[in-house]
Amino acid sequence: MDIVVFGAGSLGSLVGGLLAREHDVTLVGRNPHVERIEGDGLTIDGQLDVRVTPTATTDGTDLTADLAVVAVKAFDTDAAARTLATGSFDAALSLQNGMGNEATLASHIDCPVLAGTITYGAMLVAPGRVECTGIGHLVVGPRDGGTDPLADHTGAAFDAAGIETTVATDMPRRLWRKLAVNAAINPITALARVENGAILDSPAADIAASAARETARVARADGVELADHDAVAALESVASATADNRSSMLQDVENDSRTEVDAISGYVVDRAEEVDVKTPTNRTLAGAIRAWESGRGLR
Ligand SMILES: NC(=O)C1=CN([C@@H]2O[C@H](COP(=O)(O)OP(=O)(O)OC[C@H]3O[C@@H](n4cnc5c(N)ncnc54)[C@H](OP(=O)(O)O)[C@@H]3O)[C@@H](O)[C@H]2O)C=CC1
Ligand SMILES: CC(C)(CO)C(=O)C(=O)O
Numbered sequence: 330m331d332i333v334v335f336g337a338g339s340l341g342s343l344v345g346g347l348l349a350r351e352h353d354v355t356l357v358g359r360n361p362h363v364e365r366i367e368g369d370g371l372t373i374d375g376q377l378d379v380r381v382t383p384t385a386t387t388d389g390t391d392l393t394a395d396l397a398v399v400a401v402k403a404f405d406t407d408a409a410a411r412t413l414a415t416g417s418f419d420a421a422l423s424l425q426n427g428m429g430n431e432a433t434l435a436s437h438i439d440c441p442v443l444a445g446t447i448t449y450g451a452m453l454v455a456p457g458r459v460e461c462t463g464i465g466h467l468v469v470g471p472r473d474g475g476t477d478p479l480a481d482h483t484g485a486a487f488d489a490a491g492i493e494t495t496v497a498t499d500m501p502r503r504l505w506r507k508l509a510v511n512a513a514i515n516p517i518t519a520l521a522r523v524e525n526g527a528i529l530d531s532p533a534a535d536i537a538a539s540a541a542r543e544t545a546r547v548a549r550a551d552g553v554e555l556a557d558h559d560a561v562a563a564l565e566s567v568a569s570a571t572a573d574n575r576s577s578m579l580q581d582v583e584n585d586s587r588t589e590v591d592a593i594s595g596y597v598v599d600r601a602e603e604v605d606v607k608t609p610t611n612r613t614l615a616g617a618i619r620a621w622e623s624g625r626g627l628r
Contacts, residue, residue: 330486331394333357333418335409337366337385340424341400342459343451344492346373348398349381351490357389365457375452375460392416396483399434403427403592410437420479422469426577427592428508428600431472441479444472444500446507449492450574463574470497472504502555505548509560510567511593512544513537515578516614519588520621522579526572529565537564539610544597550604578618587627590618 330352334345337358345356349371356366366385373379389412397418401409403425413421414437422443423430435442448465469484471477475498484496497503514525517533517540528537538561545560581588594615601608622628 330396331355332396332398332486333389333392333394333413333416334398334400335389335413336399336401336405337362338400338402339451339453339459340447340449341398342371342453343373343449343461344398344400344424344447345383346371346379346381346459347377347492348487348490349383350379352486354381354383355392355394356383356385357392358385358387360387361456362453363387369457372458373461374458375462376464377461389413390415393418395419396486397421397438397440399423399425399430401425402587403430403589404587406430406433407437410434414438420483422483423472424467425592426507426511427589428504428596429592435472441477442472443469443477443480443483444504445469446503463571467492467494468497468500468503469494470500470503472500474499474501501553502548505544505551505553505555506560506563508593508597509541509544509548509555510563512597512611512614513541513560513564514568515576515588516540516590516594516618518576519578519582520614520617522582524572524579525568525574525576529568529572536610536614537568540594540597540614543601543606543608543611547597547601547604547606547608550606551600582621585625585627587622588618590615590622594618 334341335357337356363385370382450463452460484494487494541560541564542557545555548555594611597611
């Protein structure tokens with residue numbers, strides 16, 4: 330299968346590198362990372378030991394492939410979609426956190442857009458080298474739910490490359506459940522500067538549970554069956570399983586980088602207003618992170 334991975338940073342380089350073991354992969358990223366890959370190949374270390382030589386480019390325009398995998402930060406999705414729209418693909422797949430990415434892609438790209446949730450951990454540590462910080466699992470499916478041969482074919486392609494993949498018919502529910510987890514963990518760990526597990530038994534535990542419950546209420550108003558207790562259970566399960574992890578939002582804050590708050594807490598608040606649900610906890614967390622970003626000149 331010919332695959333373009335658009336956004337060859339941490340996650341895109343890990344996934345693209347693993348896919349390159351089995352498929353013809355083109356990574357779209359930035360220099361010096363792209364130059365190093367072109368010159369010496371890509372190394373995946375940490376919990377994996379892989380060396381591959383995918384094609385790499387900084388120019389994502391006019392590309393053609395069976396599949397476009399999108400792995401940019403959520404705030405770059407619109408620009409990525411406009412660039413991908415200059416090319417031709419049989420399908421696109423978002424591996425991103427946050428909500429709204431698939432709709433944004435579908436508004437620009439003339440092919441079916443699949444949704445994905447992935448629990449691998451990745452860190453781009455040097456040009457040409459990405460560390461796998463956690464081996465996880467990919468779930469992929471039609472973004473509106475149901476079945477689609479394209480999802481089956483995509484799942485089989487990832488499985489063939491050694492990426493354990495489940496093809497699911499309930500991606501809306503999975504995306505909302507993942508959003509509840511991110512809305513609960515990411516802003517709190519970023520503001521408190523703590524690892525994921527620290528919020529389980531801290532004063533922040535009630536805040537995290539409240540953020541998750543609010544997200545579940547918005548999901549239900551959006552027509553997706555996600556019970557409050559399911560959202561809280563997912564939060565507790567992930568916080569426990571990734572207890573020693575520093576969330577992506579904490580890493581962004583520590584790196585003085587823009588966060589994905591608008592696609593996480595901000596999305597919950599914005600969608601809630603459309604369906605007349607009150608989300609005071611998510612509103613407060615979104616405001617605090619945005620205040621930090623403003624103070625750093627990041628928005
Ligand atoms: N890292 C992880 O372990 C996981 C990440 N995710 C999610 O995956 C997504 C990506 O995260 P992550 O990999 O950490 O982020 P990174 O910032 O490491 O990777 C995104 C990369 O895409 C590049 N990029 C953006 N726009 C373009 C463009 N037009 N052309 C070329 N390159 C471009 C960025 O470059 P630049 O910064 O210079 O614009 C950056 O190098 C996020 O939604 C994240 O939440 C999900 C699970 C795990
Ligand atoms: C699930 C969690 C919180 C794991 O760290 C994550 O997806 C992130 O950090 O963005």
